[in-house]
Amino acid sequence: MNKIKSLDDLRKMKQNLSSDISIREKSNNPEKMVQIRVAMATCGIAAGAREVMNTFLEKIEKDSLPIVVTQGGCMGYCYAEPTVEVKVPGKDPVVFGHVDSKVALEIVDKYIVKGELIDGILPVNYQTIQEKA
Amino acid sequence: MNDLAMHILDIVQNSISAGAKWIEITVIEDIIRDILSIIIKDNGKGMSPEAVKKVTDPYFTSRTTRKVGLGIPLLKQTAIQTGGDVTIESQLGVGTTVRADFGYSNIDRPPLGDLANAYILLLSANPDLNMVLNYSCNENTYSISTDEIKEALDDVPLNDPSVVKLLNDMVRSNILDIQSLADN
Numbered sequence: 563m564n565k566i567k568s569l570d571d572l573r574k575m576k577q578n579l580s581s582d583i584s585i586r587e588k589s590n591n592p593e594k595m596v597q598i599r600v601a602m603a604t605c606g607i608a609a610g611a612r613e614v615m616n617t618f619l620e621k622i623e624k625d626s627l628p629i630v631v632t633q634g635g636c637m638g639y640c641y642a643e644p645t646v647e648v649k650v651p652g653k654d655p656v657v658f659g660h661v662d663s664k665v666a667l668e669i670v671d672k673y674i675v676k677g678e679l680i681d682g683i684l685p686v687n688y689q690t691i692q693e694k695a
Numbered sequence: 696m697n698d699l700a701m702h703i704l705d706i707v708q709n710s711i712s713a714g715a716k717w718i719e720i721t722v723i724e725d726i727i728r729d730i731l732s733i734i735i736k737d738n739g740k741g742m743s744p745e746a747v748k749k750v751t752d753p754y755f756t757s758r759t760t761r762k763v764g765l766g767i768p769l770l771k772q773t774a775i776q777t778g779g780d781v782t783i784e785s786q787l788g789v790g791t792t793v794r795a796d797f798g799y800s801n802i803d804r805p806p807l808g809d810l811a812n813a814y815i816l817l818l819s820a821n822p823d824l825n826m827v828l829n830y831s832c833n834e835n836t837y838s839i840s841t842d843e844i845k846e847a848l849d850d851v852p853l854n855d856p857s858v859v860k861l862l863n864d865m866v867r868s869n870i871l872d873i874q875s876l877a878d879n
Contacts, residue, residue, distance in 0.1 A: 565864070565868065566861055566864060566865045567865060567868060567869065568865075569843055569844070569846075569847040570847075571865070572844065572847040572848055572861075572865065573847045573848075575861065576847070576848055576849060576851060579848070579851050579855075579857065579858060579861070580851055602704065602708060602820075603705070603708060603766075604705050604764075604765045604766045604769065605765075607696070607701050607704050607705050608696055608701070608769075612701060612704060612812070612813070612816065615816060616812065616816075619856045619859050619860070620856070620860070622856040623856035623857050623859075623860055630854065631854070631856070632820055632854070633708075633816070633820040635708070635712070635758070636758065636761060638761050640761060
């Protein structure tokens with residue numbers, strides 16, 4: 563792939579991008595997509611949320627998975643940062659604590675793709691961030 | 696916070712919470728004058744003069760999930776350690792400008808870190824806002840904004856991981872170019 567340097571390069575890339583994305587976009591209904599929300603407040607960032615976010619993005623890009631990654635605020639679980647909220651369609655949202663790059667890959671491979679439960683789930687005593695917003 | 700890019704990620708979240716539709720991130724590496732400045736300007740709801748006085752207090756926060764707010768205090772601490780400071784200007788209904796100055800060559804100044812990544816993460820997570828980045832190193836400047844990228848990409852979603860990767864590489868290589876100009 564040619565190196566993209568300017569907005570003109572971006573314009574030229576648009577066609578290729580659109581076809582790449584269309585696979586993911588087929589289910590461009592947020593309700594039907596898996597949603598990953600990485601908590602990115604001061605506590606999260608200081609604990610390494612940026613690396614976790616980048617790991618998710620790289621993994622999803624590599625495997626072309628129908629997953630949206632967004633950023634959230636602090637949910638009060640500062641002790642367990644970085645925290646990640648995963649919402650699989652049809653299931654209750656789950657919050658994972660102490661997530662690093664390794665756990666992030668595990669969340670995608672095991673929890674999201676295979677539906678297995680993994681360690682690190684924080685107890686549910688909150689409403690989803692969306693309801694709050 | 697390991698690098699200044701993390702502080703940027705953090706401080707911009709304040710602008711987003713303040714309902715800003717336009718956020719301008721300016722980073723100036725002035726090696727000649729030995730100053731590194733980060734200026735984050737937004738058109739959010741702004742703060743009252745009383746609130747501006749209180750934001751550097753770690754026990755002040757507008758959120759309800761916890762009782763401390765460390766974003767600005769941590770930034771201020773780092774800036775002061777390097778012989779700089781943080782200044783905040785804000786007007787209710789108009790917006791806020793946070794400016795942090797650091798001693799460029801000071802041993803306590805954290806590295807800038809991955810500015811391109813911080814910017815693109817913010818941009819892709821908030822595609823509805825116009826996020827502007829101005830990066831200068833000595834006399835050269837690189838600028839980019841959400842609106843320009845959107846115009847170039849039409850309806851391609853900015854939060855798609857493959858787009859994020861592409862934009863990341865684009866902004867990063869431009870920043871590296873500006874930095875290498877300064878090295879020569």
